[in-house]
Amino acid sequence: xxxxxxxxxxxxxxxxxxxxxxxxxxxxxxxxxxxxxxxxxxxxxxxxxxxxxxxxxxxxxxxxxxxxxxxxxxxxxxxxxxxxxxxxxxxxxxxxxxxxxxxxxxxxxxxxxxxxxxxxxxxxxxxxxxxxxxxxxxxxxxxxxxxxxxxxxxxxxxxxxxxxxxxxxxxxxxxxxxx
Numbered sequence: 134x135x136x137x138x139x140x141x142x143x144x145x146x147x148x149x150x151x152x153x154x155x156x157x158x159x160x161x162x163x164x165x166x167x168x169x170x171x172x173x174x175x176x177x178x179x180x181x182x183x184x185x186x187x188x189x190x191x192x193x194x195x196x197x198x199x200x201x202x203x204x205x206x207x208x209x210x211x212x213x214x215x216x217x218x219x220x221x222x223x224x225x226x227x228x229x230x231x232x233x234x235x236x237x238x239x240x241x242x243x244x245x246x247x248x249x250x251x252x253x254x255x256x257x258x259x260x261x262x263x264x265x266x267x268x269x270x271x272x273x274x275x276x277x278x279x280x281x282x283x284x285x286x287x288x289x290x291x292x293x294x295x296x297x298x299x300x301x302x303x304x305x306x307x308x309x310x311x312x
Contacts, residue, residue: 144173144202146187154189159199161277182207182230183277208274208281215287217257217268224254229274229281239271262289 146156158165158173161183165173173185186199207230215223227236228251238248240261245253253270261268269286 142175144175144185144187146171146173146189148189148191148196150189150191152191154191157188157190157195159186159188160184182279182281184279203279208272208283210270210272210283210285213285215285216290217255217287218290219257219259219292221257222254223257223287224252225270225272225285226252227272227274227283229276234274234276236275237273239273241269242271257289259289259291266290 144158146158148154154171155169156171158168173187184201184203186201188199189196209228211226211228215225217223227238229236234251236249236251238245238253240255253272255270257268263269266288267286268289269284271282271284273280273282275281
């Protein structure tokens with residue numbers, strides 16, 4: 134598979150036959166309108182993922198076989214570097230390079246039950262962190278029957294401690310007070 138990283142990408146079709154070929158490009162089983170050259174430029178974000186094939190035609194004779202390649206779905210998670218404090222909520226958004234995509238969120242390698250929307254809100258829990266204090270998520274985005282994945286990991290920090298003092302004198306600029 135060819136993996137897109139945003140922007141545009143070019144697929145090139147070639148034949149060893151002599152002559153001046155024209156090419157027919159298909160995405161899945163649908164002909165890509167107006168594309169008869171050797172290069173097919175696709176803009177990510179407008180359903181470029183899926184299987185592409187090309188057929189060569191020379192002197193009105195079309196090739197029997199076609200060349201095929203798969204363009205992977207590009208998936209990204211934002212924010213790219215979230216941070217989390219125990220019991221706070223971190224909202225992550227998964228985006229795929231297609232107008233129509235399906236999503237599956239995973240924590241570690243396990244799918245999260247019911248987490249199938251582009252956005253996922255996670256309530257940070259120290260208990261979820263690994264031995265290094267990190268928790269990781271993967272979003273799988275599928276468009277045109279081709280899946281792409283993105284991962285994000287962040288450290289989980291404990292809540293900021295508080296101090297209370299009762300009946301103890303506190304010196305502040307020469308006076309006393311109670312916290």
